[in-house]
Amino acid sequence: MPSAITDIATAPTTSIELTYAVVGNPNCGKTTLFNALTGLRQKVANYPGVTVEKKTGWCYSQHGKRLEFIDLPGAYSLSPRSRDESVARDVLLGLRPDTLKPDRVLCVVDACNLERNLYIVLQILELGIPTVVAVTMMDLARQQGLIIDGRKLESALGVPVVCCEARSGVGIMELKLALSMAQIPRPKRQWRFAPEVESAVAELHEKLELEYDREHSWAEAESLLELTDLGKPDMAHLDANIPVSEDVLARWYEQFQRDGFDWRRNIVETRYAFAHQASEVATHQRSQTLSVLSDKIDAFLTQPFWGLLMLAVTVLLIFFTVFSVAEYPMNWIDAGFGALSTWVSSVMPEGDLRDLLTDGVIAGVGGVVIFLPQILMLFFFIAISEESGYLARTALLLDRFMSRVGLHGKSFLPMISSYACAIPGIMATRTIENERSRLATILILPWMSCSARLPVYSLLIAAMLPAGGNASWMKAGLMMSMYVLGTSFAFLFAWIFQKVFSKGETPVLVMELPSYRLPTFRAVFGVMWERTVIFLKQAGTIILAVSIVLWFLANYPKLDSENSSERLAYSYAGRAGKLMEPVIRPLGFDWKIGIGLVTSFAAREVFVGTMSIIHNVGDAGDNVMPLRDALVKDKWPDGRTVFTPLTCLSLMVFYVFAMQCFSTLAVVRRETNSWRWPVFMFVYMLGVAYVMSLLVYQVGRWWGF
Amino acid sequence: MQTIIALGIVGLAAGFLLFRFFRKDKHSCNCGCNHAPKPVKK
Numbered sequence: 001m002p003s004a005i006t007d008i009a010t011a012p013t014t015s016i017e018l019t020y021a022v023v024g025n026p027n028c029g030k031t032t033l034f035n036a037l038t039g040l041r042q043k044v045a046n047y048p049g050v051t052v053e054k055k056t057g058w059c060y061s062q063h064g065k066r067l068e069f070i071d072l073p074g075a076y077s078l079s080p081r082s083r084d085e086s087v088a089r090d091v092l093l094g095l096r097p098d099t100l101k102p103d104r105v106l107c108v109v110d111a112c113n114l115e116r117n118l119y120i121v122l123q124i125l126e127l128g129i130p131t132v133v134a135v136t137m138m139d140l141a142r143q144q145g146l147i148i149d150g151r152k153l154e155s156a157l158g159v160p161v162v163c164c165e166a167r168s169g170v171g172i173m174e175l176k177l178a179l180s181m182a183q184i185p186r187p188k189r190q191w192r193f194a195p196e197v198e199s200a201v202a203e204l205h206e207k208l209e210l211e212y213d214r215e216h217s218w219a220e221a222e223s224l225l226e227l228t229d230l231g232k233p234d235m236a237h238l239d240a241n242i243p244v245s246e247d248v249l250a251r252w253y254e255q256f257q258r259d260g261f262d263w264r265r266n267i268v269e270t271r272y273a274f275a276h277q278a279s280e281v282a283t284h285q286r287s288q289t290l291s292v293l294s295d296k297i298d299a300f301l302t303q304p305f306w307g308l309l310m311l312a313v314t315v316l317l318i319f320f321t322v323f324s325v326a327e328y329p330m331n332w333i334d335a336g337f338g339a340l341s342t343w344v345s346s347v348m349p350e351g352d353l354r355d356l357l358t359d360g361v362i363a364g365v366g367g368v369v370i371f372l373p374q375i376l377m378l379f380f381f382i383a384i385s386e387e388s389g390y391l392a393r394t395a396l397l398l399d400r401f402m403s404r405v406g407l408h409g410k411s412f413l414p415m416i417s418s419y420a421c422a423i424p425g426i427m428a429t430r431t432i433e434n435e436r437s438r439l440a441t442i443l444i445l446p447w448m449s450c451s452a453r454l455p456v457y458s459l460l461i462a463a464m465l466p467a468g469g470n471a472s473w474m475k476a477g478l479m480m481s482m483y484v485l486g487t488s489f490a491f492l493f494a495w496i497f498q499k500v501f502s503k504g505e506t507p508v509l510v511m512e513l514p515s516y517r518l519p520t521f522r523a524v525f526g527v528m529w530e531r532t533v534i535f536l537k538q539a540g541t542i543i544l545a546v547s548i549v550l551w552f553l554a555n556y557p558k559l560d561s562e563n564s565s566e567r568l569a570y571s572y573a574g575r576a577g578k579l580m581e582p583v584i585r586p587l588g589f590d591w592k593i594g595i596g597l598v599t600s601f602a603a604r605e606v607f608v609g610t611m612s613i614i615h616n617v618g619d620a621g622d623n624v625m626p627l628r629d630a631l632v633k634d635k636w637p638d639g640r641t642v643f644t645p646l647t648c649l650s651l652m653v654f655y656v657f658a659m660q661c662f663s664t665l666a667v668v669r670r671e672t673n674s675w676r677w678p679v680f681m682f683v684y685m686l687g688v689a690y691v692m693s694l695l696v697y698q699v700g701r702w703w704g705f
Numbered sequence: 706m707q708t709i710i711a712l713g714i715v716g717l718a719a720g721f722l723l724f725r726f727f728r729k730d731k732h733s734c735n736c737g738c739n740h741a742p743k744p745v746k747k
Binding site: 349351352353354355356541544545546548549551552666 | 710715718721725
């Protein structure tokens with residue numbers, strides 16, 4: 001490896017202080033080392049204008065000189081992704097008027113994650129500032145069977161490297177000696193980028209040096225920083241202090257775009273390649289068998305093929321458990337509410353209040369509570385995967401696929417949750433830090449077919465396909481195609497929303513993978529309890545109120561008739577159905593279906609109950625066949641069948657896309673803190689539902705179905 | 706009598722929905738914590 005030492009930075013003569021900026025990744029042991037060096041000689045304040053902590057301290061050098069230390073916020077790179085990283089970068093570049101320009105840098109790297117930690121070290125070396133590298137957590141590295149050779153790392157990087165253990169104080173004296181050195185080599189970049197990048201850097205470098213009077217070595221580093229952030233959205237507020245050569249940057253940006261050259265990737269990969277090389281040279285793995293269990297599991301779980309296979313099996317198991325095991329408690333709850341309804345009917349005299357209690361209150365609350373086992377099971381699995389550390393791996397694994405449509409890796413679990421119910425799915429989006437990604441995820445989640453759609457699909461598929469032959473396979477295929485349809489459109493619209501909201505690329509997923517650990521009972525059940533209370537309190541109250549109001553609309557004004565269908569037609573809901581019939585007729589729906597569409601806002605499965613009331617066949621919850629027969633026999637005034645296979649398909653497609661869940665809208669309102677997004681969601685989903693349903697019905701008719 | 710009570714309940718439910726719909730949420734942050742600010746004691 002060529003020598004990195006080009007010239008020598010000589011420390012100022014005695015009595016003049018030296019200022020060190022302490023830099024490193026988050027959680028690399030930087031603050032522990034800072035404390036070990038400075039002891040109680042510290043001062044904590046805030047950087048003016050931002051809520052970023054500014055910590056300074058000092059100690060005496062071996063020659064009695066005062067060494068000042070500025071503990072900078074943890075950063076993964078000098079290309080800022082947050083205010084913290086922006087402050088770290090500005091202090092290093094001497095761009096903050098409120099902070100002393102550091103004479104030297106103390107780079108702290110974690111011995112257990114040497115390669116990743118070296119990335120920011122390389123960026124600092126690009127700056128050409130005299131640097132000392134402290135490799136911390138040597139004790140932990142030894143436990144993992146890693147032996148770091150400081151001398152080899154020193155020769156690879158071209159700057160002094162000291163290995164130490166800040167907690168026990170081992171190596172602190174050696175570090176102080178290195179920090180006290182009168183002469184520290186000034187590093188020079190040893191890694192070469194692609195020729196296109198080098199040409200751009202050279203041009204920017206020259207311009208910065210001439211026009212903005214930047215120091216020679218810094219101008220090159222700043223050029224690289226500008227190039228790295230080129231074309232990234234939301235960089236303006238982080239890059240406010242960097243002199244920008246707009247015209248040169250714009251020209252290179254255009255050229256890179258035209259050539260299809262991923263300059264940013266080249267810059268990052270080149271640095272990582274060098275970091276890998278340096279890390280390989282300096283690290284000796286004592287024994288493969290000593291590698292920690294977490295790494296062994298990760299080697300399997302984060303591997304693209306096996307990781308995905310394992311994920312698919314896990315998701316399948318979660319689905320199976322949610323749909324099958326939760327069925328038992330759901331049936332018990334259903335039976336409980338049924339018994340309560342029967343009891344109320346038996347003890348109360350006939351009348352409106354009794355009807356309201358049985359058909360409105362009990363049916364309404366029961367309709368929500370029945371989903372509680374599914375919600376609890378989902379959050380049980382979410383909590384276990386989060387607590388055990390598996391959630392972080394799935395997010396990482398899925399990020400490469402989701403990012404193609406602009407979705408964040410962490411959108412995966414909310415999407416899975418939404419197959420049971422969109423409400424916990426929307427609540428689970430809180431793990432997505434990026435607000436735009438979170439919003440885009442929320443806006444597509446209701447298209448994951450929820451369990452409330454199952455009764456509707458089941459009824460309509462039963463009406464479409466007669467029993468016998470290969471009907472079961474066809475029914476299963478049809479059911480699955482509804483799930484696939486919703487999911488595909490969710491991905492498509494996620495891509496559109498990301499284009500509209502972000503106007504740039506998907507944010508890169510940067511996360512620390514925690515070690516695997518056994519989930520604690522307290523944590524898992526704490527999450528389940530919290531979700532139970534939130535779900536029942538928020539969704540339950542709204543559904544209850546909507547059910548009561550819907551009961552009124554379906555029963556008033558009263559008509560003195562024995563025929564419930566006639567009574568319904570006379571009611572407000574019936575009139576509304578008749579009123580909306582001209583709008584929904586092109587989709588193949590009559591006014592009775594229209595009522596079902598309206599009542600579905602309480603909960604989608606209410607459609608089944610509404611159909612059974614309208615068609616005068618009693619409750620079809622447990623027995624779909626009689627209702628199916630009634631639907632098949634239903635006719636338009638001109639004698640045509642209403643529920644043709646085409647109408648059923650059109651109706652199912654409508655249910656896949658339409659936002660017919662007031663509870664979901666209420667939760668979206670709560671999570672986005674505005675009615676704007678739920679209203680937008682309702683409108684665009686209803687629009688897509690109408691257009692898709694219209695297409696299915698009209699194209700189907702054109703083809704002669 | 707049953708009808709009057711039932712209609713009263715319907716009115717309450719409708720009122721509750723309207724209140725939920727139109728109430729001004731003072732919670733301004735968008736973190737999803739849903740913590741309403743505590744009333745200031747005079």
